[in-house]
Amino acid sequence: MRVYYRLGAVGEKKVFEDYSTKYYGVAIAANLAAFYPDWLPTFQQTLGKPYFIDPVTYAFARNLNGIIRDLEVKKSFQILARAYSRRVSELIERDKRQLNSKDFLTDCWNTELIEELAGNVIDFQKRITQPPSQQTLVDYAKILGEEIEERSKGPDFLLAPYFYFSSLSDPWYQISLRVAKQSLNRKGATPLYAVICTSKELLLDKPALQRVREDYEEFDGYVIWVSGFNEKEEGEEYLQGFVKLVEALSERSKPVYNLYGEYFSAVTSKFGLSGYSRGICYSGSRSVDAAPGARILKLYYLELNHGKVSETVARTFFTYNPDELCGCEVCSSILQELPSKEHTEKVSYLFDKMDLTRIRGHFLTTHFKEQEEISRVDLAEIIKRLNASFNKCKRLNAQLYNIPYTHLLKWSNVLSNKSKN
């Protein structure tokens, strides 16, 4: 299973470096890549991890408030829009409006915009993490009409431009499909994956899922983004729909990733999911209308319910439940600094020393262990462990500490039903 962590801010650099053995790869939002064209290739080369670029094209077709700061479109999105298309750039900077479906389709397709966008979105992903000198060389060769081999390792896969569609009758479904297909011409040797960015309601529509699979069958793989889909909060029918979508897309042994996933996505690897991306202890789920970027929150990951809680909740829970204190290498190394054996003092010390880098390190370490365990055991064992965690939460009165855990039973039910089918 491959987990790509989203590079949320330049400040996360140290975490990515310090814990590089605890994850597979890095997901980089194209606007961040556009904003740091010099820093990113160096970071990527030093880190030496696989990566992919999320082209975030959807953001130009949503309410621009999500990408506006101080009455101006954020600089990173301005640069990105210029790299993608002159028309898109004019619309968001000069006209201050988002793309609408009529920009692409009125009586006929706007082929100029579609070709420009499709080509530039793919070229951007191919070149943005090349060192600047290499980029110049590639540009020069292009002017001469020559192809030169790119020296540094490119992304694992390319993502086709994508837009959010609420249903198959939404005009954005056809637009997204058309622009994505147009980009097939430009992919070269790197695999090109389509992004299925849709609503939760589509998960309940089996014929629609089947049609999506057929319409997108030319692609080398798929990335799913179900807007606002929260693995812990969704009802069982939506979780089942998600698994069905993964099964449908992976039917022909093509890779399928979830763009924002958590523990349930890791388990869905048993049904064909190749991996997922997410932020380091944030963004396990995201709505297309959420403002892009990372939220800097000090949240602590609990293995008990496979979820994150506030520092207050974590301190309180561990103070009253000494046996549950985390034994991961990050937490253990902090506790070793303290000679005292008194429990409350230990918990207090642990969280006093738990800065943002360590709290993220704890998350990466713990979640990596979870992924390894999932890979090692079969579905029946996962279900057994989920049930055991649910019962343990109940026994420890987890709700008293504001620790949600009913999702464990929900996940177990969904997986049990799937294993019976």
Place this chain on the structure above:
Amino acid sequence: MINVPSERSLCTQLEEYLVSNGFQTFREVPLLSRRIDLLGVNDSEIVAVELKVRDWRRALQQALSNRLCADRVYIALLNKYVHRVDVMWFRRFGVGVFAVDRDVHLILEAPYSKVIHPSLRRRVLSYVYNESELSRL
């Protein structure tokens, strides 16, 4: 229409009660990502009170965190809902209970907290000190 007293009016009564018992009081005191409804401080101890009209479970949930920084911790409910409280939980976790009508009644005394996190206590005291200094200006 039945006039149900708000948490705010409970707070005023509890504040008067604590002041009459020699405490200086502070409302909405920050504790990491949340706030303690009412804090009473005198020379020797910190008392925290979590106020709810009727939801004792939610009040207990918040009171547990308050025990990490205060010496004694209580919840306060409207007197007519106090019979719903399962006192076993409060004894088990060392949280006291006040009932409020026209007066404040101490239903269950809180023992001294043995789970104080020194850094959180320092932060709360520092906040209280700054607030006191500001009020003197």
